[in-house]
Amino acid sequence: MKVRVDVMLKAGVLDPQGEAVRHALGSLGFEGVEAVRQGKVIELDLAETDPAKAEATAKEMCEKLLANTVIESYAVKVLG
Amino acid sequence: MRVAVIVFPGSNCDRDMAVAFEQAGADVTMVWHKDDHLPEGTDIVGIPGGFSFGDYLRCGAIAAKSPISRSIIAHAGRGGYVLGVCNGFQVLTETGLLPGALMRNANLKFICKPVDLIVETADSAFTSGYRAGQRITVPVAHHDGNYQLDEATLAQLEAEDRIAFRYADNPNGSIADIAGVLSANRRVLGMMPHPERAIDPAHGGTDGVAMFRSLAATLVSA
DSSP states (O other): EEEEEEHHHHHOOHHHHHHHHHHHHHHTOOOOOOOOOEEEEEEEEEEEOOOHHHHHHHHHHHIIIOTTTEEEEEEEEOOO | OEEEEEEOBBSSSSSHHHHEEEEETTTEEEETTOOOOOOOOOOOOEEOOOOOOGGSSSSTTGGGGGGHHHHHHHHTTTEEEEEEEEEEHHHHHTSSSSSSEOOTTTOOOOOEEEEEEEOOOOOOTTTTTTTTTTEEEEEEESSSOEEHHHHHHHHHHHHHHOOOEESSSOOOGGGGGGEEEOOHHHOOOESSOOOGGBGGGGGOOTTTHHHHHHHHHHHHHH
C-alpha cells in the first residue's frame, strides 16, 4: 500500500529557504510571487493492505520520526 | 568524573569533546551509537557536534532514535548530566530532552567564526565557573542553529532562568538571541557554540575551559 506524507513548516514558522526561492524566482523575472513555502514529500510503500491501518501507521511514523511537530505539520494520504 | 562521549556516523567533534573533558581530569569512554547502554558509572554524557547520519530528514532526527539515545534519555531521567554541543544540541531537541527546534540559519549561510556570548546564568554545573553577565568568545560552526520556541515556552525558560547563553550579536536568527538552554533540572545543557574548541591557546582562546572545569568540580565534590 503506497502512502504519501507531506511535511510542511507550520503556518507562522519563518521559512528562510522558501524565502530564498521566492527571491530567486523574482530575479528570473517571475512577477507576483507573494510567498513560497518549501516542504518535503515522503513516499512509503507499506506491506499493510488495510487503508485505515496504513494511514494510522503512517501518522504514528510522523509523530515519532518523519515530522518534528514542534515546527512542522504533516498530512498523510493513502494512494492505494 | 566519568564521561561517555557518543559517536554517531558523521560525528566530527567527538575527539575534541573527549580532549576537553580529559583536560579537566575526566575518565572518557567513546560510545558507539549502536550500543544500547552507557558504561557503568557514567556521570556525564557528551553529545558532540558533526553531521550525524548526514543530517538526513532533519539535523539530529535519526540520531535521536539510535539505540544509545534511549539510554541517554534514561540517564537524564535519573538526574544524570548531558552536554550537547551543536549537532548534539539538535539531537537533544529531537529527543525532547530540551524544548524547541533548530532551523536553517536565517541568512541561509553556514556560519563558522568565533562569536561573543553572554553568560546568562551561573546557576548550573556547566556555567558555575563563569559570572552571570560575563562575555566569552567561543566558535560557532553550523548551518542549522536558528533556535525557535513558541512564546509560552520562551516565557517559561526566562522565568526559570534556563537560558544559559545568549549571542552578543545574533548570527543565525535564534529567538531572543539564545545560544544555549538548560533542562528544568539544570542538568542537561544544549548549545550551538563549541566550548570544546576554545580550551587551548592554540585554538585562539580558552573561554571554554571553565565549563569543563566547573563540571569536574561539581562531580568531584558530589
